[in-house]
Amino acid sequence: MLISLASGYGDFAVPAVALEAAVQSLQGLAGPLPVSEAAGAPELRAALAARYRQRGAAQVRAEHVIITPGTKAALFAVFSEVLRPGGANEVLLPTPNWFGFGELVRRAGGQLRELPLRPADDYTLAPATLRQALRPETRLLLLTNPNNPTGRRYTAAEWAALLGVTGDFPGLLVLSDEIYEGIVFDDDPAAPYAPAPTLLAQPDPHGQHVVVSGFSKSLALAGWGLGLVVAPPALAARLAERQFALAGAVPAPSQAAALAATGHAEAIGAALCRQLQPNRELLLAGLRALPGQPDFAAPAGTYYIFADFSRLLAPSLPPLAASKALTAELAAAGVLAVDGGTCGAPGFLRLSYAVAETDLREALRRLGQFVAARHRTIKLD
Template sequence: MSVRLSRRVQRVSLSANAAAKSRATELRDAGRDILDLTTGEPDFDTPEHIKQAAYKAIDGGATKYTPTPGVKKLREAIQRKLQRENRLDYALPSIVVGNGAKQIIFNAFASTLDEGDEVLVPVPYWPSFPDIVRVNGGEPLFIECGLEQGCKLTPQQLENSINARTRWLILNGPGNPSGAVYSEAELLALAEVLRRYPQVLVLLDELYEHIRFDGNPALSLLNVAPDLQSRTLLVGGVSKTYAMTGWRIGFGAGPKELTSAMTVIQSQSTSGASSVGQAAALAAFEGGLAFLPEQVQAYQQRRDLLVASLSEGDGLEVLTPEGGFFVFVRCAGLLGRIRPDGQRLKDDGDVVDYLLEQGVAGVAGSAYGLSPWFRLSIATATSSVIEAGRRIADACAQLRVEALA
C-alpha cells in the first residue's frame, strides 16, 4: 500500500543546503578529503557564559513546558535588545519566541496567507522562503536581482511587481547567499514605494545583522522608515551572532494582531520553545557583544582571502559580500568548458559537482534561484578557506576551452 501525499507537500523540496551538507558529510565519512563550505554555521563555540546559563537552568529544574509565545524574561530581554541594538521600541505582546527563526517565518505565513496570495521574493533568496510560502498556500513571485545591481532589489522592480494579490515583501539583510547590505538611501527608496501600497506586509530577515564588514552598526528598514513598523515583522535570533545554531531559538517582533495569530499557530504545532534554550538565549541577549568584533574580523579576513583567490580563477565573477557568512560566485564563464575527464560543464550543478571532486563542497546557485552561480561559506576555519580558494583556482585552470560542435 502506498501513502498518498498531499498536493501541499509535493510543492516543496528538501532544503538544498541540507542536501549539500549531507553529501559532503557522506564523502568525508568515507575517507575523502572534503572541505565543507556548504552551511552558514559558525565554527566558533557558543560563548561560555551562555553555556553556563544552560547548565544552571538544568540544575535549577527549568526543564518544563514553557509559555507558547516565550518565557516572559526572555521576551523582555529581546525587547531591551531591540531598543539597545536596533533603536526600535516594541510592546511585549508584539514579541514572540519560536523554535528557530524558520518557525517564526512559517508561523507568519501560516497566519496570513490564503490560496493564491503572492509573496515578493527577491532573487537570489534563502531556499526556505519560497517553499514556506508554497506550503502555506501562497505563491512566491520572484524578482531577479543580478550581479549588475549587487543582488539588491531596486525601487522600480518593487513598484513593477506589486499587484492586487501581493501580501508580503521579503527583505533579507545582510543577504543569504549574496552578503548584500542595503544602504540608508536604498532602504529609503524602497520605503517610498511601500508607502503607496499599505496592503503589503514586510518580512525583515535580519539574522546576520551584526555580521557586517563596513564597521557600521546594524541598519534596518524600520530605522529609516519607522512608519512601516505597524505592518512589518522583524525576524531575529541567536544562531548566527552567538554561534547557537543548535539551540533553536528565534524571535519575531511585529504587529500585535500578527504575533497573536502566530502564537495560535505555534500552540497547535510545537508549543513553546525549549526551556533550556530560552535560558541560554536570555544569557546571550543580556551578556553583551564584547566577543563579537574578533569573530567578525575573522569572517572578514576569510572573505578577503577567498575573494582574492576566486578573483584569479578564470571564468569566475565574485560578488564581494558586505556581510554574512557567504561568498556568492557567478560561474557563467566556466560553462561549456571541458573537464580533464572529457565531460562538459553545462550548468552550475555541473560546476559544483566538479568542485566537489576537487575536494570543495559548495551549493549551486540554482538552489537560490539564480544560475549559473555557486555559494561558499566562510563560517569555517581560515585554513580551510585558504585551501578551498587554491583548489578552486587550480580546478578552473584544468578546464579546457573547446568550441561546441
C-alpha cells in the same frame, strides 16, 4: 576528503556567557524543567524588545516578540498566518536569495514570484522597480538583510526609499529576515562591525513590518532551536496562539542561553566578525586570483562570497541544468558549494568562509585546479 564550503552554520564555539546561563538553568533542579508560556519567556521577550529599541525601533514591546523553535519555524508560522489561499497569497522575493524560502512558501499555501536583481548594480532594488513589480495578489514582500547569499546590506536610506513605495499598498506586509544582522563588515573604523539597519527602526503607520531572526548565525547558537518573530500586535497574538496550539515553548535552557547572548549581542557579533576577518580576506584574494574571474566587490555582510563562475557553464545545457552540473563537478573535485541556481542565479556559487583556515586553503587549492582545468577544456573545445 570532501571539503564543504556549503554549510550555513559557522565554525564557532558557543559563547561562554550563553553556555554558562544554560548550565545554570539546569543546576539545582529539584523538580521538572520549568516551562515558559508558549510565546517565550517574558524576560527574553523583554530583553529582545529592549535591544530593538536601542537600535531605533521605539515602538517594539515584549508582546510584539514571539520566540519560536528555530528560524524556519518562525518563517513558516508567518507565511501560514498571512497568506490567503484563493486570495492575496503571493510572496515577492528579490533574487538572488536563500534557497529555502520557496518550499516554506509552497507548504504554507502561497505562491513565490521572483524579482531578479543584477550583480552589475550590486543587487540594488530600485523603488521604481519595486513599484512596478507589486500587484493586487502580492501579500508579502520578502527581503533579507544582510542578504543570503550575496551579502548585500540594505542601508537605512534604502529602507526608507523602498518603504515609501510599500506604504502605498496597505494590504502588503514587508518581512525582513535579519538572521545575519550581526555579521557585518563596514569601512567605518568607528563602528566596523555595527549591526545591519533593522526594518523595525523605520516608521510603520499601517502595521506592515515583520522581522524574523534567530540566534544561530550572529550569536553562534546553532543547534539550540531558537528563532524569533517581531510583528504588529494583532499578528503577534495570532502567532502566539498558533505556537500554543502546534508547538509549545522552546526549552528553558535554550531560552536562558538566548537571554544571556542577547545581553552581549554586540560583543558576540563583533568577536565573530574579527574571527572571520582573516578567512574573509583569504577567500576574497583566492577568488580574485582565479583565471578569468570577473571583478566583484567584497560583500558587506554574512560569511559567504557569492562568486560568478558562469564562464564555466556548459553552453549545451539550459542555465539551471548547467549550474547544477558545474556544482556537481566541483564536488567531484573535492569542494562542496551551494549552487547559485537554487538561489536564482545560475552559474554562481555560494562559498562559506566560516570554516577552519586549513580547510579553506585546501578548498581554494582544489578550486584553482578545477577552474584551470575547465578553462583548458573550454579552450580545447
